[in-house]
Amino acid sequence: MRILVIETATAACSVALFQNGTLLAHNHDVVGRGHAEHLIPMIGALPDQGRADLILVDCGPGSFTGVRVGVAAARGLGLGWKAPVQGFSSLALIAAGDWPDGAPALAVAINGGHGQIFVQSFAAGPMRPLSDLKSLTPEAAGDSVAEHIILGSGAEALVAARGHGEVIASDPDAKNAMKIPENMRSERATPLYGRAPDAKPPSIRIAP
Template identity: 60%
Template sequence: MAYLGRELVIETATAACSVALIENGVVVAEIHEVVGRGHAERLIPMIAELPGGGRADAIRVDCGPGSFTGVRVGLAAARALGLGWGVPVTGFSSLALIAADIAPAPATLSVAIGGGHGELFVQRFTSEPLHPLGDIASLKPEAAAAMLPDDLVAGSAAEAVVQLRGTGEARAAEARAANLIRLPADLIALPPTPIYGRAPDARPPG
């Protein structure tokens, strides 16, 4: 992972509202709460509770996929702080951050979380180093279970996938901001734009 002095990490794409300060590869402070839908109310106060009010030389923000509202809350805060502080803002994926919560991890693992409309967001990863084995997909649970061959599935929908598949292990891993230190440089340098994981519900008239 490439570091830019002190970094503020923001995660609001999942049920967690999670922030961390990382300096030279070391987590110097973190606040992690499972808030469900309270991101908009909790995020800025959480950042303010960090040392120095969370002031950092760079900002990393979870771009999704996950909650549409949560993704937008995190990105809006990151962009505003980046503009106010005059520091760069880059993004990362919620699924990669969840994969980083599994330690020690098997050689390959899968992540599955709720994706709305009865679908799941899923992606497979290698663990050493942590890297995607394919693109993010939004699938019905049955299709996700058929797609994910790994023994270990992590994330909020892991148990559902393993039950449908009838084999393997499920772990309810979380998207914790402090786990950014486990992500390689290329996975934390995404553009700070939403990763919705599927096409928008609204479509322009034909």
């Protein structure tokens, strides 16, 4: 089975193509913005233009725009190729990709905007969530997260706020998707924003 993995939820943008669990090809770049412009050429550069039997997509949390770009692309390709589309969490991808040997548990924290970070704890053997996904200030996250090792773009802020811990700055990378336990990469391919949208509908005033 061929599996295409799409990751656009953070400042990074990456794709990977697997054949029966073996990595065939991979593209990864830290783009910041402009995921829509980078993603399709990245997929097109893969063998057979990335055509696959199954598509896995990072559903977030992360950038609202990046999440939407990845999910929309995955759904569109899935429709065209008649391939199922499944989702996974960006925090799970980071944890699975950069888990230090021997660590029984760790937390992942990534920048979430508005002075907050998205944070979640995971246990090893096999990897599984220890807590729900939360969007918190670094100070609040420092009070609630007990794990010593913190991965991700928000790790430094969390550790600085609580005054102790080991920081591993990590970006999600599509090539690590097969390291996520299967039950954690078989979710519905719907955006996982982690908090309410920034934009709010305008209020409507009715004249008396």
